[in-house]
Amino acid sequence: MARLPEYLRALHNLAETGHDTVSSEGLASAAGVNSAKLRKDLSHLGSYGTRGVGYDVALLIEQIEYVLGLTQRRAVALVGVGNLGHALAGYAGFATRGFRIAALFDADPSRVGERINGLVVHHIDDLTQIAAAESIAIGVIATPAPAAQSVADQLVAAGVTSILNFAPCVLSVPEGVDVRKVDLxxxxxxxxxxxxxxxxxxxxxATGPAGGLxxxxxxxxxxxxxxxxxx
Amino acid sequence: MARLPEYLRALHNLAETGHDTVSSEGLASAAGVNSAKLRKDLSHLGSYGTRGVGYDVALLIEQIEYVLGLTQRRAVALVGVGNLGHALAGYAGFATRGFRIAALFDADPSRVGERINGLVVHHIDDLTQIAAAESIAIGVIATPAPAAQSVADQLVAAGVTSILNFAPCVLSVPEGVDVRKVDLxxxxxxxxxxxxxxxxxxxxxATGPAGGLxxxxxxxxxxxxxxxxxx
DNA sequence: CGCGATTTGTGCACGACTTCACAAGCGCCT
DNA sequence: AGGCGCTTGTGAAGTCGTGCACAAATCGCG
Incomplete structure (x- = not known):
């Protein structure tokens, strides 16, 4: 489910506040969902809650992180170091939530070599080589819309199988590649x-009957x- | 529906490519949805398509923009001029899609007065006054999570009734205020x-029967x- | 040791959304 | 003028997600 990350964030908050266990009601309100929905979601992962007590916060964090595949810190390639890409490269939230920006890319030669947050910007043509070396499976597209499809093709060719697209356009990718889109x-x-x-x-x-639309x-x-x- | 903006973007693309009319099939593929779904969505706004021909691109753009309330350029307040807020302040996509960043705010006094993209950063305490002067109804929160709830309260107090929240936390706001959350x-x-x-x-x-989860x-x-x- | 309070896990029904399939309508060509 | 092909609009069926309500289970206390 797409709600698991939200639960995970709420759980981390609870853990830092010193809670050892949490009831479905408590976690649900912390995550902003219905308690029944939360219990059903958690039961789908064969979860280990204790009736009469609640869920063990640490254990549940471990479970969800495993299901989300966050036991390993995943390497991410970021393409497009413009306005938005620059901010994403420096966004602390990625590092603290299980991800590592492994490489930056841009098509503009004048930006290649630039250092952002301790990372050097590479040219997009070096993507395949670097992606293989860093074993990158997730790519982020922060380019203008006209370049997005081409970048997506190159990402797929480099072995990337999940793409987060910030460009306002639809991407067509081969089967087996997952695309998520965020359009601000x-x-x-x-x-x-x-x-x-x-x-x-x-x-x-009171909308009168003569009111069109x-x-x-x-x-x-x-x-x-x-x-x-x-x- | 949350899909209307996607249709609108596709329509603008088509208009620039010189298309006068478009079939539901064509628009659907451009927006990445099923054609039946698109037709049903458009029929809900009492749309004017011509059977045997398709939809008039210009007319449909006008219709959707009216329904979305984009006939007027809406003023937006952006709170939090950190890494992400800085990028959002300079994001061209807002200006080209019907919005105007009317004012920037931050709680850090050392950032107040800074100029970003032609806008001066104000202190958050001046929010109410400026929001009223600019008739701002939409606020964007790009602060760290601990500050988000407080900022949201101030936005609501200043008359803002729609909030886009980039902070990783749930906001509680009074009824009648809409919140959308984006967590990168x-x-x-x-x-x-x-x-x-x-x-x-x-x-x-083949998952063996002994395979746990x-x-x-x-x-x-x-x-x-x-x-x-x-x- | 037993009972009650508390909380999980889930069967069930309802509602929303999606998709298919087709009738109705429009334009064009003959 | 009439028929044909194309496209919209929509009825109906199927699917999915949601939320209620309750039985099962566990802990603490007397």
Missing amino acids: AIELQILSFHEHRKASLTSLP TALPGGLSATGTEEAVGT | AIELQILSFHEHRKASLTSLP TALPGGLSATGTEEAVGT
Whole structure:
């Protein structure tokens, strides 16, 4: 499940706060999900919770990290050292959560050789060689959209089988290669949609029958993230 | 729906390529979704497609932008000018997709006054005043996790009703405030899970009955993003 | 040793979403 | 003017995820 990393983060927080065990209710609220859902998720990994007590925090962390394949620190290749790539190269969250940026790449010769956060920027043509040497299986694309497909092809050719794509475009990759996409502008546009919806709801308390399509009164469901819940 | 922004991006691409109309099949493949799903989505906004021809690209762009509330350029406040916040402040994708970073904030006094991409960094305490002046309704949190909840409270107090949270923690906000979360490390961890799954599948072609929980052979479904599809 | 409080694990039903398949509608060509 | 091919819009079935509610299990205490 895509929720396991969220549980893992909450568990690490609990461990640092000195908790040895945690109930499904407690962990669920810390991770922002329903307690029943959490229990079902955890039961799917044959988890070891104790009835009447809860889950052993340390053991559960170990279990989830194993399932996520985080027992080994995974090497990641980052392609595109522009605005966003630069920030990702220095993002501390990767290092503290089981990943190691093993190499930086860019197609712009003027950027090759630049040092970022202790790493040298290589030319994209050296990708295959370095990826093999560092046994890199995960690639991050932080290039402009027009270059993304080409970079993806090169990553696949270099043996990368999982890609995190920040470029606003769809990638086509061979079967067996996993792609996850993060589009920062889209996240804002979804929020904008919510804003628009809220605005029309308040200004038009009762939508008259003559109202064409102000903002789809009861149509779109506005899913995608949890609705806010009061403290 | 959360897919509308994706359609919009694909439509803009098509418009620039000179297409006047597009079939549901064509737009669906450009957006990376099923054509039936796309038609159903578009029909929910009472869309104007012509049978036998397809959709008018320009008209559809107009429709979707209206529904998303992008007819006005929305002002966004960005809090936290660290590694990630710095990159977001300079990210061109926001400006080209309907948003304007209206103000930057940070709690560190030594950063206040710094100029980034033509914008001055303000102290977080000035948030309420500036947010009102610029009529800001959307806030972006790019601070470390411990500061995020406090920043969220201040954003809400300043009248912000939609928050994009990059900090790895859950936020509790009053009802009526929408929160979307983007955790970059989690995206990588999900890919790591896929890697782990693929690795155990190839090394263990047939899972013996004695195999405990290698990586949940048929358990977890690995959803969350589309599986790769061949070119 | 037994009982009660507490918490996990899960069967079941409901709802949302996805996908298929097809009827209805539109334009074009003859 | 009429028919044919193409495309939209949608009914219906299937699938998946979610949440409730409860039985099973464990610990602590008397």
